[in-house]
Amino acid sequence: MKSKVNKLTESVSDIDRVSRAVSLSIKTHRKQQKLSLDELSRRAGVSKGMLVEIEKGSANPSIAILCKVAAALGLSVAEIVNISDDPPAYRIDPAAMPVLWQGEKGGTARLLAGTRGPDMIELWRWEMHPGESFASAGHPQRTWELLHVEQGELTLTIAEQSLQVPQGSAAVARTAAPHGYANRTSQLLVFTMTVAEMHSH
Template structure:
């Protein structure tokens, strides 16, 4: 089942404000780069219909689709949900932090902060209820994730490894391949995650 942008508020930005930010950012950057809807859809590998609805603010795109569109524009997801800025330091208020995934049993993934793309770092906080799973087809080449479990046990699977990460433990994983996070226990899971896409390393 495709995971969608959260329709509820968890001390953060609600669906309407997230959708408005996404719509405005994608449209602005696409036009600045003089890309047609057809061309951006082709580069991102998403349907033109989804892109049109996203720009209208009427779509409910998954994290995977946001990642594809952002990468095609040379941006980060944080860029298009408005949690980046350009000063040497800036504050992101609690009510501005977007929730970009909601599990079927009430879990959530919040993008706490992020830098601008295409070379970018993002900080996430995930909560997963027992039995919840999130799967991804993979991020751009060279993407790494650093994870730390605050509560419960995280089951992490990539094409090359299966890890059980217990409370207080950390892990590093390449996620430029299919991967998934799961809570296979009977207790709630909370973990933080830093995502790094450093394309400069791929050009050297």
């Protein structure tokens, strides 16, 4: 059941659009870097079978898998889903903001904007219905998340620590360790999140 929760889903057109963008992007960057599927699989810690399915456009990878493949290619998730560009300033329209997680009760995580990486910054907007949760195995060492709760109350868990973040409050978290977000209330939870992953020293 859990595998269904983390999929790239929304409307069929959104699934198709994101799958096509991810498929083409990963294949193109892998070939540019002269990496075999076996080598990318080893670097990313993702099975070769999954990579084949992704490149064919027939798999909807989870956020965790996208993060691993992006990191192995030295890219940001935004670059892989094609919402990143090079000019000093550019606009991203709502239709180009992919939903990369959907909860079992209709919650969503939408990637609003992101920089080109390996040093990447992403802006997300999450909506979680009562009882929904999301777990991450953790990011690279130098990763920070800044969260601001617009509505409801977020339960943020990192390793052994659990933090309640009520409406109007913000939180700063180092998210190399396993972590998760949950809505343990009876109200809708809405929060924005910035993820900064720094690789250079």
